[in-house]
Amino acid sequence: MRVSALAERTGVPVATIKYYLREGLLPPGVPTSRTQAVYDESHVERVRLVRALTGSAGLSLAAVHEVLAALDDPPSSRHGLLGAAQRALVADEAQQEPPAGVAARRRVDELVAARGWCDDPVLTDRLAAQLDDAEKAGVPVSPEHLTVLAQAAEQVARGDLATVPEVPADAMRQVVAGTLLTDPVLLTLRRLAQQWASGGAGEVR
Amino acid sequence: MRVSALAERTGVPVATIKYYLREGLLPPGVPTSRTQAVYDESHVERVRLVRALTGSAGLSLAAVHEVLAALDDPPSSRHGLLGAAQRALVADEAQQEPPAGVAARRRVDELVAARGWCDDPVLTDRLAAQLDDAEKAGVPVSPEHLTVLAQAAEQVARGDLATVPEVPADAMRQVVAGTLLTDPVLLTLRRLAQQWASGGAGEVR
């Protein structure tokens, strides 16, 4: 398969594929001469993955790059696999957060302790900053509301882990790409469920 | 309060506030002369809301504009309020989705029917497109997984509605801004819960 065929299979313009190759998002094809190379199914999948991650998942190409690096270097043991997957997920858009208030920090620490979660500093910092943001915007998150969200998150997480296959490389793909791609799904479901919970069909126009 | 004071109160540069004024994200202050106007607390809140929505919630300024328009025009009756809030939420980033496969469409229809949800065409279309995206990326969402997500979404939605105050304007703010700002919170909680569900502290570095 040459570039034009790859472009046709994926629906992505040749110019864009060349760009992805240059940026290292796509491994080079196998050269058959000085000005020719062939691509295979793995390239098709990779392009589709990139498109899905930048599309509905909304990642930047830089974030996609990190995710792909993690997927290409899966730990051989099953132990530590989820840790690696987590690191890839957590780093996906590591915006440096401002300090985050002390009050928010304490609430997060209490939540983590109450639920018996482990205290990942990156994630808890981020969470504290997000709660701070909401508070500053005049829409504070009540402890009860936060608890409900946390319970739902646990339910989701259990469901996520139930789908993980045995093979490490597949497991990585499933956890990392699966989580990133179902993030928007979860948010859409939330809106649908809000309509349902608010009394349903009558409200919708 | 003049611009410089507003800037100091919110931590946003004067130039940016001028920009927001120009773009209509911030209502003009009350002019006291030809080259002077005063701003009040509502302006401070508005700036903070805009920053929160573009920050952790990740909305574009165009999306923020739509959300603010909805907040500034709350329906007087409690009936239809949630409908209006929903419309604002749903339109927040109305990327026009490609057709979305027939299979995905049917799965969504079945899910909506099974759970007794109402069939908002915009949301169900979006959901179908997202499932399609995941499938094309090689990370299909199993029916069981989707069901788990839907159940969690219902739980979240019930919690969301429990926090809604009586006053329509406040209710709008709470539902619309609250949902948008807790979207990222929910996703962060999901990652924390995944670490917890995967065996916890041992996995984390």
Next chain:
DNA sequence: ATTATTGGAGAGTGCTACTGTCCAATGTCA
């Protein structure tokens, strides 16, 4: 009277994700 600030307007910036153009080397088909 002097200095700082204001609203308003327009131009300029930096970043991201492409997109277009050009090239000589190579492949494809007549």
Next chain:
DNA sequence: TGACATTGGACAGTAGCACTCTCCAATAAT
């Protein structure tokens, strides 16, 4: 064999977004 299309590689150009800068005459503060 020749005409034409395609390829990899390099670089410049573009569009959109969210600011940011500069300028201005008219105030406001001291």
